[in-house]
Amino acid sequence: MLHRESGFYKTDYKSDMGLYRLPISRFAAFGMLVLFFAVAPLVLSEYHLTLLSLVAIAVVGALGLNILLGYTGQLSIGHAAFMSVGAYTAANLANNFDLPFLITLPAGGLMAAAVGVMVGVPSLRIKGVYLAIATLAAQFIIEWIINHSPSISGGVQASIEVDRPTLLGVKLDQPAELYYFLLIVAVIAIIATQNLIRSRIGRAFIAIRDQDIAAEIIGISVFKYKLYAFAISSFYAGVTGVLYTYYLGIASYEQFQLGVSIDYLAMIIIGGLGSVLGSVLGAFFVTLLPIGIRLAMEEIGTRFVEHDVLAQVISQLRQILFGVLIIVFLIVEPDGLNRLWINIRNYFRVWPFSY
Amino acid sequence: MSDFQFATELFGQGVANGLMYSLVALGFVLIYKATDAINFAQGEFVMIAGIVVSALLSPAYGFPIWLALFIGLAFMVIFNIALERVVLRPLIGRPIVSIIMATIGLAFILRGLGPMVFGAAPRAIKLPIPDFPIIFGPFFFNPIQLVGAGVSIVFLLGFGWFFMKTRKGVAMRAVADSHQVSSAMGINVEQYFALAWVMAGVVAMLGGVLWGSMSGVDTQLALVGLKVFPVVILGGLDSIIGVVVGGIIVGVVEALASGFIDPYVGGGTKDFAPYVLMILMLMIRPYGLFGRKLIERI
Numbered sequence: 001m002l003h004r005e006s007g008f009y010k011t012d013y014k015s016d017m018g019l020y021r022l023p024i025s026r027f028a029a030f031g032m033l034v035l036f037f038a039v040a041p042l043v044l045s046e047y048h049l050t051l052l053s054l055v056a057i058a059v060v061g062a063l064g065l066n067i068l069l070g071y072t073g074q075l076s077i078g079h080a081a082f083m084s085v086g087a088y089t090a091a092n093l094a095n096n097f098d099l100p101f102l103i104t105l106p107a108g109g110l111m112a113a114a115v116g117v118m119v120g121v122p123s124l125r126i127k128g129v130y131l132a133i134a135t136l137a138a139q140f141i142i143e144w145i146i147n148h149s150p151s152i153s154g155g156v157q158a159s160i161e162v163d164r165p166t167l168l169g170v171k172l173d174q175p176a177e178l179y180y181f182l183l184i185v186a187v188i189a190i191i192a193t194q195n196l197i198r199s200r201i202g203r204a205f206i207a208i209r210d211q212d213i214a215a216e217i218i219g220i221s222v223f224k225y226k227l228y229a230f231a232i233s234s235f236y237a238g239v240t241g242v243l244y245t246y247y248l249g250i251a252s253y254e255q256f257q258l259g260v261s262i263d264y265l266a267m268i269i270i271g272g273l274g275s276v277l278g279s280v281l282g283a284f285f286v287t288l289l290p291i292g293i294r295l296a297m298e299e300i301g302t303r304f305v306e307h308d309v310l311a312q313v314i315s316q317l318r319q320i321l322f323g324v325l326i327i328v329f330l331i332v333e334p335d336g337l338n339r340l341w342i343n344i345r346n347y348f349r350v351w352p353f354s355y
Numbered sequence: 356m357s358d359f360q361f362a363t364e365l366f367g368q369g370v371a372n373g374l375m376y377s378l379v380a381l382g383f384v385l386i387y388k389a390t391d392a393i394n395f396a397q398g399e400f401v402m403i404a405g406i407v408v409s410a411l412l413s414p415a416y417g418f419p420i421w422l423a424l425f426i427g428l429a430f431m432v433i434f435n436i437a438l439e440r441v442v443l444r445p446l447i448g449r450p451i452v453s454i455i456m457a458t459i460g461l462a463f464i465l466r467g468l469g470p471m472v473f474g475a476a477p478r479a480i481k482l483p484i485p486d487f488p489i490i491f492g493p494f495f496f497n498p499i500q501l502v503g504a505g506v507s508i509v510f511l512l513g514f515g516w517f518f519m520k521t522r523k524g525v526a527m528r529a530v531a532d533s534h535q536v537s538s539a540m541g542i543n544v545e546q547y548f549a550l551a552w553v554m555a556g557v558v559a560m561l562g563g564v565l566w567g568s569m570s571g572v573d574t575q576l577a578l579v580g581l582k583v584f585p586v587v588i589l590g591g592l593d594s595i596i597g598v599v600v601g602g603i604i605v606g607v608v609e610a611l612a613s614g615f616i617d618p619y620v621g622g623g624t625k626d627f628a629p630y631v632l633m634i635l636m637l638m639i640r641p642y643g644l645f646g647r648k649l650i651e652r653i
Contacts, residue, residue, distance in 0.1 A: 075452050122634075126641045128451045129393050129592070133584050134637050137630040140581075144627045148620050262459055269456050312475075316467035323463030330457050331445045 017198055019191075036183055046175045051291065053179045056186040057243045058283035062267040063193045063276065064236025069265075070274035071197060072229035073209030074123055075132040078139035079237050079264045084256035085142065086112040086238025088152050091160040091251035101165035101246065108242035109235040115142070116234025117227050124223045127212075139258055146253050159252035162245055182243060189236065193276050196232070205229055209274075266322070270329050272338025281337040289325070293318050365610040367494035373606020374504040375569075377511060377598045379562040379579055380586040382555035385514070388531045388593045389551035392443055393451065395458040397559065398580015399465035402572075404431050404556075404563030406469040409478040409572040420483065428560050435556035439549050447548075462577070470574055477573040480564055503565040507602075510561065514554070515595050527551065531593065582609075585629035589636050591646020600644060605629045 008023070010016045020026040040052060065079050086108035093104045119138045123131055146153050153159070164173040165181070196202045204225045207215035216222045245251040263286055271282020297314055333339055383397045394400075407430050410416065411423035418426065442461060446454050482499065489496045518524040529537040530547045538544045563572075566579050585605050590597025612628035642648050 069452065075455070122638055126637055129455075130588070130637060130641050132393070132451070132455060133588055134634065136584060137634050137637075140627065140630050141634070144623060148623065265456060265459070269452075273452075313471050316471040319463045319467035320471070323460040323465075323467070326460030326463070327442055327457050330449075330453050330460070331442070334449065334453060 019194060019198070033187070037180070041176050041179065049175045049179045051288065053175070053182045053247060055284050055287045056179070056182040057240055057247060058264075058267065058287045059186045059280050060189045060236055060243065061240035061264050062271065062279040062283045063189050064233045064240065065264045066268045066271075066273065066275070066279045067193065067196070067205070067236065068229050068233035070268055070272075070278075071202065071209060072205040072226065073212075074120075074226060074229060075128065076119075076135040076230075076233070077132055077258070077261050077265065078119065078135035078137075078142070079233075080256040080258065080260035081139040081142035082112040082116055082234040082237035083241030083244065083260070084146055084251075084253055085115045085234075086241030087245040087251040087256065088146055088160070088241075088253075089238070090242040091162050091245055092152065094162050095160060105239060105242050109238040112238025112241065113231040113235040116230045116237070119234075120227050120230030123226050123230065136258075139261055143253055143257065153253065159250055159254075161250050164249065165246045178247065182247070185239070185243060189239070190276060190280065193279075197276070201225065201228060206274075266326050268336075269326065270336055272336030275336075275338040277341065278336050278338030281341070285337065289322065290318050293321055361614060362611065364495055365614045366607055367491075367496065368500070369607030369610030370603050371496060371500040371504045371606070372610065373603040374507040374599070375500075375562070375565055375602075376579070376582050376586050376605055377602030378503075378507040378558060378565070380583045380590075380598050380602060381511065381514065381595070382558040382562070383583050383587055384590075384593060384595065384598050385551050385554050385558065387587075389527050390443070390447075390548045391531075392446075392454045393458065394555070395455055396462040396465060396580070397555070397583050398577040399462040399469075400431070400435075400556065400559035401562040401566060401579055402574060402577035403434075403465050403469050404560040405480065405567035405572040405576050406473050406478075406563075407431075408560075408564055409480045409567055410473040412480060413478055420481075424564065427564070428557065431556035431560040432553050435552040436549055439552040443552070444545070444548070462580075466574055466577060475573065477571050479571055480568040482564070482568045484568075497569070499565070499569050503569065506561060506565060510558065511595060511599050518595065523547075523550070581626070582629065585633040588633045588641075588643055591643030593647055594643065594645035597643055597645035604632070608632055 010021075020029065036052075041049065044052070061079065061083065065076065068074050068076050089111040090104035090108035093099045093107055094101075099107075119135060122134050126134060164171055164178075197205075204215070204220045205228075207218070207220055208222055208225055208229075212222055241251075241256065244255065248255070267282035267286040268279055269282070270285050271280070272278025294314060297317065329336060379397060379401055382400065383394050386392055386394045404427055408423050408427040411418045411426055412420065438461070442457055443454070446457055482502075484498050484502055486498065489498055489501060516524075518528055526537070526542050527547050527550065529540070529542060530544050534544050562579070563576070566576060570576070582605060586598060586601040588601070589604055590599070590601030608628050609625050613625040616624045616628070636643065
């Protein structure tokens with residue numbers, strides 16, 4: 001049977017550490033690719049495609065934060081600040097030097113990585129709460145610096161308009177074109193993260209997360225790998241910022257404030273710490289949640305209260321539900337959506353028997 | 356006015372405001388000391404207390420001031436006991452990120468709930484305090500600042516006394532030191548967790564009324580919570596003296612920075628300078644001026 005694990009014998013380490021451990025995973029991955037590349041653009045309307053584009057952007061950012069927090073165990077509340085670094089780098093390069101998208105995208109990521117390493121340096125001495133507060137400070141300081149240097153932020157409004165990206169001579173200004181492009185970037189990010197985690201670096205990250213002193217004793221340079229984690233995570237964040245900038249057509253520091261950092265933290269906590277699938281599920285969940293809440297409110301809420309009253313409380317309701325969800329997930333299912341999926345899978349694995 | 360005069364005046368303002376920051380940060384320290392939980396919602400506690408009291412005082416309810424304060428206090432105490440019971444207790448022993456995220460979630464809820472229940476319009480808390488300025492030599496104060504600083508000092512001293520001299524205070528320090536050992540010695544640890552949250556609620560209520568009467572009450576009041584982190588990092592996460600010193604430093608730095616640097620960079624230094632100071636402190640002495648140095652054992 002295709003979905004069973006029995007009958008597949010791994011005789012060497014290489015196959016045990018493969019990207020697809022079972023034939024079905026290869027099948028499932030291919031199925032998802034077909035679903036998102038071929039079926040979704042055919043079935044969904046333009047509006048829904050733009051939503052999926054937003055999810056694709058969020059996936060990249062959530063993966064980055066999960067590498068840092070979920071795999072390496074370094075708490076960062078400044079993820080959005082690194083995004084803003086990437087966003088403004090790309091916007092400035094694109095506008096002042098007229099560089100193409102294929103250069104500004106990695107450039108934004110690299111700049112964010114450089115800033116991330118600087119923020120990561122204190123992580124040698126401080127951890128846990130202190131690191132969380134230090135990254136919170138980094139968020140404010142980066143935000144303030146960008147906002148107060150006209151040469152970076154482009155003047156009074158602290159926002160720079162950018163043109164739509166051009167790729168191989170095609171200007172990506174249709175929602176479907178943008179969607180394809182963002183989807184490709186997200187898929188690359190997912191595969192890259194999967195591979196990173198299987199590699200020596202990824203295993204070092206996990207060792208540091210689980211017990212940093214023991215990791216140091218078995219010969220992992222903790223400082224070096226913590227900096228790697230910060231650099232890689234910030235690179236992802238920077239790329240997210242660049243994508244977001246091109247997606248919206250404007251780089252503005254207001255899109256990268258503290259609340260966004262917290263959104264991303266919520267994504268990986270709701271999705272599942274230390275899991276690639278969890279990052280993706282979390283990105284879906286948190287990005288679509290406000291839209292879902294709004295639709296639900298308009299559907300159900302208007303039956304009880306006036307439309308105007310509802311419009312006033314809807315943003316507050318969104319905040320309340322968001323907070324409640326975070327707390328409920330933390331208490332009831334601390335391993336997030338990823339754990340739910342594993343539970344479902346384990347149930348069907350032995351179905352129809354109970355174990 | 357010379358620069359020096361200007362600086363002294365800012366200094367006085369900074370000390371008075373700083374003591375009020377200490378009061379807000381005290382709630383954070385009390386919780387951290389006893390339960391090891393990092394409370395990212397302290398600013399929102401202050402906000403919700405301010406909103407409740409100002410709503411009770413508003414014409415819609417029209418309570419007298421003493422009754423409003425009393426109801427506000429009772430509300431915060433009950434609210435925080437419930438909070439500890441429902442949200443924080445299931446999370447005991449979880450990684451630090453869980454607790455931080457839970458309090459952030461709490462902050463979201465409070466920020467939504469306060470305006471939704473009591474209305475989003477800014478309100479004032481009118482305390483029976485005169486509003487003519489008081490002048491002490493070179494210093495120049497708003498009476499509410501003096502009252503706030505005075506209340507802060509009284510409460511900081513009171514909590515200092517509580518921790519050093521009373522039986523409950525000693526028990527609480529024991530709980531802070533080690534949950535397991537104090538539990539084995541017959542201390543009801545959970546009861547002290549609840550007590551810590553109650554005290555934090557009382558402090559938040561005072562902070563809400565004082566800051567609310569100074570700057571008006573709306574969701575912006577929660578931003579005072581962002582000053583908590585520089586204060587507690589400078590002073591040390593678990594030190595009450597540290598809170599006083601840290602608060603005064605943050606207040607003074609912020610006043611001087613906004614007075615002298617703002618004209619050159621176009622505003623915003625007030626919120627920025629304390630964080631720079633905090634980063635420096637984290638690099639040099641992460642456990643703060645008076646904090647306990649953490650020694651890690653395997």
